[in-house]
Amino acid sequence: MKILLTTLNSKYVHSNLALKYLYAVAQDWSPQVELKEFTINHPLDYVFGEILRGEYDAVCFSCYIWNIRQICELAEQIKLVRPQAFIVLGGPEVSFGTQRFLEKHWWADFVLMGEGEGVFYRFLEQLHSPKPDFGSVAGLAWRSAEITVNALAPPLKIESIPFPYEYLPAEEDKVLYYESSRGCPFRCAYCLSSVDRAVRALSPVRVESELSYFIYKKVKQVKFIDRTFNYDSDRCQHILKYLMDHDNGVTNFHFELCGDLIDEATIELVKCARPGLFQFEIGVQSTNEEVLRRCGRHCDFERLSQAVRKLAGPGNVHLHLDLIAGLPGEDDISIKKSFNDVYRLKPDALQLGFLKVLKGSPMADVAEEYGIIYRPQPPYEILESDALSADSLVRLKMVETVLDLYWNRGGFRRALNVMTDRRYLEPFDFYQQFAGFYYLKGYQHRSHKKEDLYRIFDQFARWREQNGGEPGEACELRDLLRQDMRDALNPEAIKKFERKGWELSC
Numbered sequence: 001m002k003i004l005l006t007t008l009n010s011k012y013v014h015s016n017l018a019l020k021y022l023y024a025v026a027q028d029w030s031p032q033v034e035l036k037e038f039t040i041n042h043p044l045d046y047v048f049g050e051i052l053r054g055e056y057d058a059v060c061f062s063c064y065i066w067n068i069r070q071i072c073e074l075a076e077q078i079k080l081v082r083p084q085a086f087i088v089l090g091g092p093e094v095s096f097g098t099q100r101f102l103e104k105h106w107w108a109d110f111v112l113m114g115e116g117e118g119v120f121y122r123f124l125e126q127l128h129s130p131k132p133d134f135g136s137v138a139g140l141a142w143r144s145a146e147i148t149v150n151a152l153a154p155p156l157k158i159e160s161i162p163f164p165y166e167y168l169p170a171e172e173d174k175v176l177y178y179e180s181s182r183g184c185p186f187r188c189a190y191c192l193s194s195v196d197r198a199v200r201a202l203s204p205v206r207v208e209s210e211l212s213y214f215i216y217k218k219v220k221q222v223k224f225i226d227r228t229f230n231y232d233s234d235r236c237q238h239i240l241k242y243l244m245d246h247d248n249g250v251t252n253f254h255f256e257l258c259g260d261l262i263d264e265a266t267i268e269l270v271k272c273a274r275p276g277l278f279q280f281e282i283g284v285q286s287t288n289e290e291v292l293r294r295c296g297r298h299c300d301f302e303r304l305s306q307a308v309r310k311l312a313g314p315g316n317v318h319l320h321l322d323l324i325a326g327l328p329g330e331d332d333i334s335i336k337k338s339f340n341d342v343y344r345l346k347p348d349a350l351q352l353g354f355l356k357v358l359k360g361s362p363m364a365d366v367a368e369e370y371g372i373i374y375r376p377q378p379p380y381e382i383l384e385s386d387a388l389s390a391d392s393l394v395r396l397k398m399v400e401t402v403l404d405l406y407w408n409r410g411g412f413r414r415a416l417n418v419m420t421d422r423r424y425l426e427p428f429d430f431y432q433q434f435a436g437f438y439y440l441k442g443y444q445h446r447s448h449k450k451e452d453l454y455r456i457f458d459q460f461a462r463w464r465e466q467n468g469g470e471p472g473e474a475c476e477l478r479d480l481l482r483q484d485m486r487d488a489l490n491p492e493a494i495k496k497f498e499r500k501g502w503e504l505s506c
Helices: 017-025 027-032 044-053 068-081 098-104 116-127 204-217 233-245 264-270 289-294 301-312 332-343 362-366 390-408 413-419 427-440 450-466 473-488 491-500
Strands: 003-009 033-039 058-062 086-090 110-112 140-143 147-149 175-178 221-224 252-257 278-285 318-325 349-354 382-384
Touching: 003 017, 003 044, 003 068, 017 027, 017 033, 017 058, 017 116, 027 033, 033 044, 044 068, 058 068, 068 086, 086 116, 098 110, 098 140, 098 147, 110 116, 116 140, 175 204, 204 233, 233 264, 264 301, 278 301, 301 318, 318 332, 332 349, 332 390, 332 427, 349 390, 382 390, 390 427, 390 450, 413 473, 427 450, 450 473, 450 491, 473 491
Parallel strands: 003 033, 003 058, 058 086, 086 110, 175 221, 221 252, 252 278, 278 318, 318 349
Antiparallel strands: 110 140, 140 147
């Protein structure tokens, strides 16, 4: 039986770790199992053709909020022309509400629910058996004369899961995902990891052995998908020190850390790391304690702030901080304060995200209580709540656009730091005003070259000065933009900019 493991990733540089795990546990049938990854940007006709040419007996899709629509369309087309082929689905988008999903989608034959490695292995055993007994496979749902949904399998012993890159080549032009633990000690209502509160972790010895492969291969970036990498400070430091001691000068390692748990020992350790070796993502989400309490989350923002400032001091660690707009009870005033609090920490990147009411998450059970209305289709993003109107969320999306273009993209730090100084505007007020100007001029309708972003910023500064800003503000900003350009653009681009001037051509 010829089997395909496949998915549609959100970008080319991304890869799918779940499929790699399934490929690794399927080595008893390795000649019959293939893995092919596509992206949501591929034409579905191309993906359809590639799958059909493989003449597979079973096509297994990994389903997430960013690809479930396209996968449903693609899988139905495959089933129409290859009715004898099994359509198998797994992932968070089909692991919850599975009965309803199968009732709605006639073409789906099997669904692997929850952790897939053990379910997939036992499913393959039955698929290859002369007398398959799918009822014996915990975590499997299937369609025969009727729909059957088996009970979930117990959590896997993480040590039993093989290292997937042992069987697959390292794709050096992609972000490689790695997992050293599963589960999370926290109960954040908006996160699916809250469903599995117990943390199951690989031993540091095994983690070091597996990380040595990435170091040897000199891959560009390894992204740990552990929800709280520093849940155990000693373990965290042990692994970080190993990576520092074996640094190949190329590979970057990305971790998600809990800001409350970052201790002095960790801060002191990473001071000596090579610039570019580590990237830390810290989820703040909100600085409003009452809002966080409603989400089952706690954050000592003062302690987090001190840790972030100390980590940022040497300038050798890339810091990425997250906010979530639309959490229960958070209104415009609260979001503004959270934005200002976090922005003033000057992280390398500040992500202004928006609440997603994910299937199976505790947030789905309390959304109605807080008047949260969200998109009924993926990505299930908030549209409005009792505390936040739809118009407010639209304005926040505008702020997000300008924040990403100017702060997160880099190359404007001097100008931005002056504009968000209290002499002019608080950070949120500045970005809201800049976003209003940006959208008023219609700049959101097309993409812009980097040099044109400087011209737009200059236009905004002149507009501000003419409409109540401080005298001389635009002149000062243009000088700062020139300095920023010298750091961000190559000499040829600067010469071209100077020849063209500051006016933005349509």
